[in-house]
Amino acid sequence: MLAVRVLLAIALLSMLFVLARRYLLPAIAHLLDKVDGDLQHQTEKQRLKLASHLAHLLPAVVLISSAEQFFQYWPAFRSAVHLALWIYFYCFAGLAFAALINFATTIYSAVDRQSNVPYLGLAQVLKLLDFIVVSILILSTLLGKSPVYLLSGLGALTAVLLLVFKDTILGLVASIQLATNKMVATGDWIEMPKYGADGAVIEVALTTVKVQNWDNTITTIPTYALISDSFKNWRGMQQSGGRRIKRAIKIDIHSIGFLDEAEKQQLMQHTVLQPFLITEIAKELLQQPHLTNLKLFRCYAKWMLQHNPHINQNMTLMVRQLESNEVGLPLEIYCFSADKVWANYEQIQAEIFETLFATLPLFTLSTFQRLGGRQEL
Template sequence: MIDLYTDAQEWLEHYPYLYTVIALGLLILAAWIANWIVKKVLIRGLLRLIRATPLGSGSSEVRQSHVISRLANVVPAIILSVGIGLVPGMPEVVVIVVRNVCSAFIILTIALAITNTLTLINTIYERRPKAHLKPVKGYVQIVNIVIYALATILMIATLIDRSPLILLSGLGAMAAVLMLIFQDTLLSLVASVQISSNDILRVGDWIEMPALSADGDVIDIALHTVKVQNWDKTITTIPTKRLISEPLKNWRGMQESGGRRIKRSIMLDQQSVHFLDSDETSHLRRFRLLKEYLNGKQDEIEAWNKELLEQGKEPVNTRRITNIGTFRAYVERYLRSHPGIHQHMTLMVRQMNPTADGLPLEIYCFTNTVSWGVYEGIQSDIFDHLFAILPEFGLRVYQHPSGMDLRDLRDIRLPSAANAESEPGVTSLGT
């Protein structure tokens, strides 16, 4: 066997080019076999080992990240880098170029494996229940950028066969250019640090930024952008730096408080406001929520009026109960007995400044839920009831005349005009 190998080697020495081609082919075949063995044997063994660890539930993420498969590519590159020098008849220049390319490939592969590992760590971290409180995606992206920058410098230095310190010394003169190129990245980094340290924003928060047409839930916080899914299911992408420099409303406080505010007004017709007479007072005593209020108010007013002596005989000098004050007391007691209203938060019913559109009676309270649909249902039920019960107090809602109102007014005036023309001695002016 040894004699056969020696004879073959002596025969190939007479054909140096063929010897070089065969040796190069064997080197490439060895690199391919090594790559196949590593990927088919070692990778499967490592995945099985991972499944047996506490990270077993993340084995699918490990496979999808291609960390191990990328590291497996280092083996054939090392074989080619070492074996190219053993190929007989290979020019020195080719050997240097192949070694430099293999070294650059190894650097790139390791950099990609490290960045994929960091991405995998972030993916596993986001599976924690409270991961949205402190997202690390922005920091992972910063580290990835640094790794890519260092890998690029090392690859260039390896390909040109120069020390990387020469390239790093040249970066000092390019600092201003690099600052300009990475301006957005640096601003986004500062903004990300401020957002995280001050707890300004979390994944899942409901935010509003009218200037950017953003109104919805935060679904992703990255280094350069924050994605917001609006209520119409559209996605708004906001530059991270603008979250610091522009106004932002975060509804997290409302969601964590357990109550959502109702702040709406009923516009009352001011001409329907009047004092209650005895019949109207008796009528309102039927209301369970008003019985105690009316009795207490009546005693208070009678005690006040008794002190007026002779002046108290004139109704204009006495205090009397108004329908709007009684209605305001009714609304407040109605809210305090409502099962959907939070009783430990601010609750009041107040009159606002009169306007040309009526007298605003504002209801200010909080529901005991923050669910949007339930909140709207409670709010609607309350105002449905208040609008329906207003006539019991002799009050009217103010609204501008509509086309139907004008048509009814015309129908009333037309018969009156016809009757006037039929009376003797009445004439109408024509044009």
């Protein structure tokens, strides 16, 4: 009689599997097609896995509910079947939840490519919790104990678990802090000299962060290092209105002097300076009896920046003197480029300083340069 019931159970299980694979799996897959819309090609693998795991749950649910009637006269065998079916159910429920996380992660990464949320790390945290919950449920089923009882007994293993899962626990805490405080996300440009990282973040996972450096090498940083150590994130610059230009021209102090009338008239002959010299500010400066060539050049440099279409006029802009030292008097250009693209930024900065260096001699100024090259003793 038992053999007949077992054969009937196997037949029912086989029939349920066939029905699930033929009807339920395509139905779930079709439903998931509606969820991800235009991303079907990108999520095909995750979608099929999720549908397959969900389809496996139906036979387990039906057999768990009907095992009591099938094997009511064989309690020992019924208990063994119940045990196997519950373990089967927990395993595929856990796999289905993990597949759902992968499915959602793929959709999110495709829809929001500029996300500031480290979703890979959060996904790994959820999958780790999924694994822990399923493991506890399976152990409690095998031992015939409540999951609460097992959790209370984990206290004795805390030290061992902390040692074994040290990196995972540190990564988990770091991932939560990174996500909560929005410290770093995929696409951010970060600098971390301690690990030789200087480039764009391409992946924020549970235990590691991958950075693609500007030479296309990949640097892997422990996630918790972003919490315990310092690093520079250039996201603020990328989200602001400009990228800073901060560079000084070292003026030879011996070339600084007062301009006489002849030198002022000579300046007017240079066509490159005429747009500046005809302004009201320049006219007022030229009327001053003790005007230095450095002051006039400083005002010219500021005027040039103010009329440069590539400079953000709504951010800090100034030309200032720094403390003189053994290499002359530094005259610092401080402004912000409106274009933040690296190549364009370097081009704008180069053009500004090429113009300033070229016009320095017109003001009878010279830069400090160590002896060498074309200079002679």
